[in-house]
Every structure is written in structure tokens, then in C-alpha cells.
Amino acid sequence: MKAIVLDAFVTDLSSLTATEAPLPKPWQPADVLIRITHASITHVDVLYARGLHQNNRRHTKPPFTLGLEFSGIVAQSPAFSAYRPGDRVFGSALGAYAEYIAVPEKLLRRVPRGYGLREACALGASGCVAVASLMGERGARLRRGESVLVLGAAGGLGVIACQVAKAAGARVIGVVGSKEKERVVRGLGVEVVRYDSPGWEGKVRALTRDGEDEEGGVDVVYDPVGNVESSLRCIKYGGRVLVIGYAGRHGVMEQIPANKILLKSAKVIGYRWGEHGRRFPQEAEKVWDKVMEMAEIGEVKPVVYDKEYKGLESVPRAMHDVEANKAWGRAIITIANEGEVLEEMSKSKL
Template sequence: MKAIIIDTFVTDLSTLHPTTAPLPKLWSPTDVLIRITHASITHVDTLYARGQHQNNRRHAIPPFTLGLEFSGIVAQSPAFSAYRPGDRVFGSALGAYAEYIAVPEALLRRVPRGWGLREACALGASGCVAVASLVGERGAGVRAGESVLVLGAAGGLGVVACQVAKAAEARVIGVVGSAEKERVVRGLGVDVVRYDTPGWEEGVRVLTRGEGNEEGGVDVVYDPVGNVESSLRCIKYGGRVLVIGYAGRHGVMEKIPANKILLKSAKVIGYRWGEHGRRFPHEAERVWDKVVEIAEKGEVKAVVYDEEYKGLESVPRAMHDVEANRVWGRAVITIADEGEVLEEMKASNGKAKL
């Protein structure tokens, strides 16, 4: 098969290219082999490739296959598995930039009813991060009637977070930096503030002033960008800041005066989905089930960037688009055509040609 293998960390993403690799081994009796049809580009992938992520010290050590988000068709499964060859699935696991991936059954979910493989891939773990951190038992506990500010609202994490917060009956305000991204986020039915406007934090406070909240400010900020100082300016007294990631920091971590947390009597909550999943696997399974449920109920929809990326050869171009902040929603690579894979399986008596 073809895959993008990280033998050594790179400095230039343009040097990434697919090479021939052996099929992934089924290490566990519960492993399922998936023929990947689609893979998403995430900010974490760009860090993994360069060795700049904390997981590069433990979970993603060369050599490894790059990529975290995938969808595809079951090619091979154990006799006792809930999945059979031909089933359409999606999930999140290291090794997505390849033609095949082997993952434990617990990390897979069926593509939601009414969804395509491309759309399911765009939802992926972004849905899990939003559900777990915003309304989950270890997150911010957003309640109906509260207000939620989403930084990076047009990004892959942000567009899902806006919808999850809205489904929780919160008032949602998205922060974006361009007219095109404003259009995308307004299309989700939420209010928008532009961070390229001077004093945008005060704009958030003005939007949220009202009876019982004369000073203004939101109850919760969802921050995948790494802008805690602005988040603290935007919350009301006693508000919560959810720190999800640092996509806007370019490797330089923010330092803030701790007294700003005290003055707002704020709660700052760090949420790391990957590590939570490893430590609390049963909770992670419930979160995945909730993501599929809200997708099938129509409470969230996929937001897929409209640029076409075909084949593993297009991964570097898509990564550059993500880093250049051109992408809204999730950039998705088409690795294989679903119809062709199913025809191939049919011709080989129900199993993909390995």
C-alpha cells in the first residue's frame, strides 16, 4: 500500500510524499482493517510531522504513519466483530495518511445515517472534543441559556463547537478574521465578532450586556487558538475558559498574569481529548456515541472546505493551506473512491483486494 511515513521529523512539509509500505498488522484480536477513502488535515498533523507536539515524545515516535482522522470501508474484521466487510466507518487513530489502517474496534463508529464518508471524516474527533469539553462530565458543563464564545470559530474544531453549543441551547458567538469565514460561521446560525476589528473583546461584552449582566461577558470561552488573555477579557465574572489547543500560537506559548484569573474569579479548564481517551476509555466511548447521535438528529452538520484534494500526494498542499489560514471547516483528502472500493470488494467475494 501507499502511506506517508515519518522516518525522521521534517522541517519542510513539502518534502512529505507517499511511499510503499507493508499493510498494517492486526496486533489485537479486536483490530479491524479499514480501506481508507478519506482523511482530514488537522493542525496536530502539522506538528506531528515536525516533531513539535508533546505526543512526539511518547505516542508518535518515528517511524510512524502520519494522519489522525479517517473514514473508509471495513476490509477485514474478526468473526465476533460488530463490523463486517463493506461497512462504512469513521474514527480517529494515528496512521490515517495511508490506503489502509488497522484499529481496535472501540475506536470506530458507523457513518451516521444520511452522511457520506467525506462528511463523517470532517466531523471525526472534532465532534468528540466539542461534546466532551463543552457539555461532558469533565468539561465546562454548558447549560441552556448560557453564552459561549468560540475562538477560531471557522476552523475544524470551531465549526463543530459552535453547533454543539447551540444544540445545548446556549447563545453562541463565533470569532473569525475574514469576510469569507464570517459567512461560513453565520451560516451555522450564530452571531459573529471579527478579531481583525480593533477592540473586538469589548465588542463581545457589548453584545452580551443585558439584565443581570450589566458589565457584559460570556459564560464560557472555547479556545482552540491559544488566546487565554483575550478569553479572560471576554468572560463575565465567574466565567469559564476552555483551553483546547494552541493553533494560533505558532509554537510560542502564551504567558499571562495569574491575577487576571483571580480578578475574574475565573475557572480555566484544560481539555486534552486524546489523553482523556487513553485514561478514561469508557467515557470516550460514550462521547463517540453522543457525537453519532447528534449527527443523526441533524444537530450538527459537516463543514468541509471546498478545495479539492485528491490522493496522498495532495497532503502537503492541504497542510500548507491549513497553515496559511486559508481553510475554513475541515480540509479533507480523498484517498479512494467509495464506489470503486465496493466494486473491488464485490469482485473478491466481500473482501477488499489486499
């Protein structure tokens, strides 16, 4: 099969190439083999390729196959599996930039009704991150009627967080940096503030000012960008800042004066979905159930970047677009056509 395998971290994303690799073998008896049709490009993938992610110091070291989120069709499964060959699934696991991936059954979900494989890939685990961090007991515990500011609102995590917060009954304000991204976020029914406008944090406070609170500020900031200092300027006294990631920092971590947390009596909450799932698998299953319910009834809908990327050879170009913040929603690579895969599977056995 073809796959993008890293034998060493790269400095130039253009050097990433698809090469021949062995077909993945199930590591556990319950593993399911998936023929990948689509894979998404995330900022984590960019950091992984460059060796700038914290996981690169531990379990994500070369050699490894790049890519974290995928959708596709079950090619092989154990006799006792809930999935059968031909089932349409999506999931998150290292090794998505390849034609095949073998993953534990527990990491897979069926494609929701009304979704194509491309849309399911765009949903990925983003809904879980938003639901667990915004609504969960270990997160912000968002309440109906509160206000939420979403940084990077047009990004893959941001567009889903906006929808989850709205579904929870919150007032949502999204922060974006271009007219095109403003259009995307307003299309979700969300108020918008442009961070390329001087003094944008003051505009957030002005939007949320009322008779009882002349200072203004939101109750919760959802920050997948890595801008905690601005987040603290935007919350009201006693507000909560959710630190989700550092997509805007290119691997360089922000340094925050601790007195700014004290002055706002703020709660700064770090949230890692992957670690949450490893430590609290039963909680993670409930989160997944909630996300799938929201997807089925249309409370959350994936947003797919409208630029087309075909084949594994387009991964470097897509990664450049994501790194340069050109993309909105999820940039999706089409690795294989669903119809062709099903026809291929009907004619041969792996």
C-alpha cells in the same frame, strides 16, 4: 500500499511524500483493517509533522505514518467483530495518511445516516471534543441560557462546537478573521465578531452587556486557538475558559499572568479528548453515543472546506492551506473513490 511515513520530522511540509509501505498488520485480535477513502487535515497533523506537538516527546516519534482522522470501508475483520467487510466507518488513529489502516474496533464508528464518507471524516472526533468539554462533568458544564464564545469558530473544531453549544440552548458568538469565514459561521446561525477588528474583545463584552451586568462578558469561552489572555478579557466575572488546543500558536505556548485569572475569579479548564478516552473509556463511550445521536437527528453537521484535494500527494498542499488559516471547516483528502474500492474488494481478497 502507499503511505506518508515520517522517518524524521520535517521543517518543510512540501518534502512530505507518499512512498511504498507494508500493509498494516493487526496488533490485537480485535483489530479491523480499513481501506481508507478519506483523511482530514488538522493542525495536530501539522505539528506532528514538524515534531512540535507534546505527543512527539513520548509516543509519536519517527518512524510513524502521519494522519489522525479517516473514513473508509472495512476490508477485513475478525469473525467476532461487529463490523463486516464492506461496512462504511470512520475513526481517529495515527496512520490515516495511507491506503490502509488497522485499528481496534472500539476506535471505529459507523457512518451516520445521510452522511457520505467525506462528511463522516469531517465530523471525526470534533463532536466528541465539543460535547465532552462544553457539556461534560469534567468540562464547562454548560447550562441552557448561558453564553458561549467560540474562538477559531470557522475551524474544524470550532464549527462543531458552535453547533453543539446551540443545541445545548446557549447563545453562541463565533470569532473569525475573514469575510469568507464570517459567511460560513453565520450560516450556522451564530453571531460573529471579527478578531481582525481593533478592540474585538470589547465588542464581545458590548454584545453581552445587559442592565444587570454593565461590564458584559460571556459565561464560557471555547478556545482551540491558544489565546487564553483574550479569553479572560471576554468572560464575565466567574466565567469559564476551556483550553482545547493551540492551533494558532505554531507550537509556541502562550504565557499568561496568573493575576488575570484571579481578577476575573475565572475557571480555566484544560481538556484533552484523547487522554480522557484513555483514562475514562466508559465516559468516552457515552460521549460518542451523544455525538452520534446529534449527528443522526441533524443537530450537528460537518462543514467541509470546498477546495478539492485528491490523492496522498495533495497532503502537503492541504497542510500548507491549513497552516496558513486558508481553510474553514475540515480540509479533506480523497484517497480513494468509494465505488472503486467496493468493486476492487469484490474482485479480490487481501
